Amino acid sequence: MDASNDAATDPALVIVGGGLAGMKAIEELREQGHDGPITLVAAEDHLPYERPVLSKGFLLGSESRDSAFSHDQQWYADHDVDLLLADPAARLDPAGHTITTQSGLQIAYRKLLLATGSEPRTLPLPGADAANVFTLRDVDDADKIDSALTVLADSGRPLVIIGGGWIGLEVAAAARQRDIDVTVLEALDQPLLGVLGAEVARVFADLHTEHGVHLVTGAKVSGIATDDGRATAVSTEDGARYGAGAVLIGIGAAPRISLAADAGLAVDHGVLTDGSLQTSAPDVYAAGDIAEVDHPLIGGRVRVEHWAWANDTGPVAARAMLGQDSAIDFLPFFFTDQYDLGMEYIGYVAPGSRPQVELRGDVGGRQFQAYWIVDGKVAAGMHVNDWDNGIDPIKEIVLSGDSARIPS
Incomplete structure (x- = not known):
């Protein structure tokens, strides 16, 4: 490709980040009729892909690895997109309207979208870098974990998961359905406690214990024992030791905002944007995990790390880059599938809030609604x-904010 884009003629619209938000922005740019140059700059050597399949269908064996990729190489060629893969953006110069990649390539932009996503958090412990200690963020991680689960299933060795968040629990469900012994070590009193509150978190805790997961709460990990470069056990501060054939660290993710911060853009927990995803720098936008948005509907800053947020914010940013009247007009949404439990959630509860939770339906039978x-x-x-009703009526209640509309 010719990524030297002559700034005096027609600088490209540049997308930095090869995840879903960037891909959806490219789709929208072309659908809106933009026929100028588009350049995608990505750290991975893979084409853009969607992540939910990695912790769900792929590890379960119900979906192929390739199903994560919405478009093949030919699609990008047909839509005149210059792909610069495996060469991450290293420096942003907002005044000069350029980015410089790790290899030293300088690319001029007319408008720029930052969609650099998140990276998994790790543990600052000896043994955390052992060959059979994993995090799950990208397609290569999923390949390694899938191979490891095959080995565990064949050998009878257990999997230890550090962290009872969404990724940890989804991998636990996949492993149990492959008949692998699983221990989940969760630092809080229940998995998902900070996200869902005690009443709903208990539903997920019971679900996993009923499916044979050894769930240990209040567990503070103190060490990962190794032998010949491979993890063999995980220890906790209370002196307990859990044998491991493999370890998954699932303690959350951190947004990749250093490119924006180093360039002087306004950042906090993410890259600060207005409702149209415009950052503090002219002609620079942010979408997906890194965007900390002044949300028009919620009335405060919102940053979300879920598939739907990337899927929906990419097109908003694309339209804004084209000068259209474009702004966030949707609520955050996420979903999970674990064993025979399917869940959909819409709305936003700010960290540190102390919500009242209202439950409707058969909580014990795991068919119910919850409202915060x-x-x-x-x-x-x-x-x-609750598939007969689904998420739509819940969405209307959340949009209204009216607690009187909650079914009795």
């Missing part, structure tokens, strides 16, 4: 296995 009420207003809602 903050300062008298419905901030979020979800359903578990």
